[in-house]
Amino acid sequence: MPPAVPLPPLLLLLPPSLLLLAAARPAAPPHRPTFTCGGVVSGxxxxxxSEGFPGVYPPNSKCTWKITVPEGKVVVLSFRYLDLESDSLCRYDFVDVYSGHANGQRIGRFCGTVKPGALVSSSNKMLVQMTSDANTAGSGFIAKFSAAEPHERGDQYCGGRLEKPSGSFHTPNWPERDYPAGVTCSWHIIAPKNQLIELKFEKFDVERDNYCRYDYVAVFNGGEINDAQRIGKYCGDSPPEPILSEKNELLVQFLSDLSLTADGFIGHYKFRPKKLPTTTALPTTTTVPATSTVKPTVALCQQKCKRSGTLESNYCSSNFVITGTVITTVTRAGSLHATISIINVYKEGNLAIQQAGKNMSAKILVMCKQCPLIRRGLNYIIMGQVEEDGRGKIYPNSFVMSFKTKNSKILNALKNKTCQN
Incomplete structure (x- = not known):
């Protein structure tokens, strides 16, 4: 038996019951920082x-952090963890990162669980803003900021203002080797007021993904990164079609995450007169476009609102088939934007499905808010088409009906049958 350890004199004065309590008490837990909604940080x-991290962040909030590092340096922000409601265009819960504090250029918008690469400001100031809506939430984010010398990033530093009548720009390391991981570049092309900008990509090779979530090039009308002004978001190895600006400014943003890289790209631009010949058609793009609220045509919404066909006859012609509960509805420009808490997925197609824990949900756009009529809190079978951003789209002739448990047997049978093309 080891020798008895003598008790300190003060403990000898305590009664035996308190001595036992003191011996059993665990050591104090390590200090964990508490995160509040926004703040001003420097150093x-x-x-x-995010507020309450690692707990679930609160709904309907907007939190802003203003970061300042010493003069003469730039801010580098690295996300260590990211878990926000997932959406291909980050329209619901998202984190925006801006260069500077007031009226700064947005470096990027992020959501889901895919962390972006290191984000770099153009000065010693950066603004981070997190916005959440009323629905699906996650654990939020934690990110480290640090000060760096502008030249420390070497050839990863890129972007700038382009004001000459014509010119070129390219990814870092072009054409000798692949672009680096964790880089953000923004080129702001500015023409005289009475001119437009024509943009062409000669070579193009950026990590491929169906929704261009990891590495991508985004092109915007105007000088600010604004999803409403986004012309397109591009990745893969096919160059986008030529792009013509609406006014005299274009913004080109390139972002790579911390994983796979590729050859990159070189782009060429030139200014051209605003007045175009009547035979000139504006170019179109076939890659992932920006999605804005679609205004339904009057003719479309005047159709007789009557479901046609049966479950069986509509199953194969629909892009997706789900059953679910309507948990939110918002009317915008004559259309209904609904969030569906999914009961079961019978045919997923390209429908974007968000998951938080065991709960799955999807966003649905009902083109004409009264047709088909869906109500919050009720269960439905929903069959429809899918937009390029992964959102479900319901037309007056789409098949939507109240869901009853007895329908599951028919739907399971249809799921196991092969649709004939």
Whole structure:
């Protein structure tokens, strides 16, 4: 038996019951920082995180962090963890990162669980803003900021203002080797007021993904990154079609994450007179476009609202088939934007499905808010088409009906049958 350890004199004065309690008490847990909604932070480095991290962040909130590092340096922001409601265009819960504090250029918007690469400001200031809506939530984010010398990033530093009548720009390392991981570049092309900008990509090779979530090039009308002004978002190895600006400014943003890289691209631009010949058609793009609220045509919504066919006859012609509960509805420009809490997926297609824990949901656009009529809190079988951003689209002739448990047997049978093309 080891020798008895003598008790300190003060403990000898305690009664035996308290001595036992003191011996059993565990050591104090390590200090965990508490994150609040936004704040002003400064210094060589530090951490910011969503309110309540790692707990679920609150709904309907907007939190802003203003970061300042010493003069003469730039801010580098690295996300260590990211878990926000997933959406291919980050329209619901998202984190925006801006260069500077006031009226700064947006570096990027992020959601889901895919962390972006290191984000770099153009000065010693950066603004981070997180917005959440009323629905699906996650654990939020934690990110480290640090100060860096502008030249420390070497050839990863890229972007700038382009004001000459014509010129070129390319990804870092072009054409000798692949672009680096974790880089963000923004080129702001500015023509005289009475001119437009024509943009062409000569070579193009950016990590491929169906929704261009990881590495991508985004092109915007105007000088600010604004999803309403986005012309397109591009990735893969096929160059986008030539792009013509609406006015005298274009913004080209390139972002790579911390994983796969590729050859990159070189783009050429030139200014051209605003007045175009009547025979000139504006170019179109076939890659992932920006999605804005679609205004339904009057003729479309005047159709007789009557479901045609049966479950069986509509199953194969629909892009997706789900059953679910309507949990939110918002009317915009005559259309209904609904969030569906999914009961079962019978045919997924390209429908974007968000998941938080065991709960799955999807966003549905009912083109004419009264047809078919869906109500919050009720269960439905929904069959429809899918937009390029993964959102479900329901037309007056789409097959939507109230869901009853007895329908499951028919739907399961249809799921196991092969649709004939």
């Amino acid at each position: 060589e480095s530090g951490f910011i995180g």
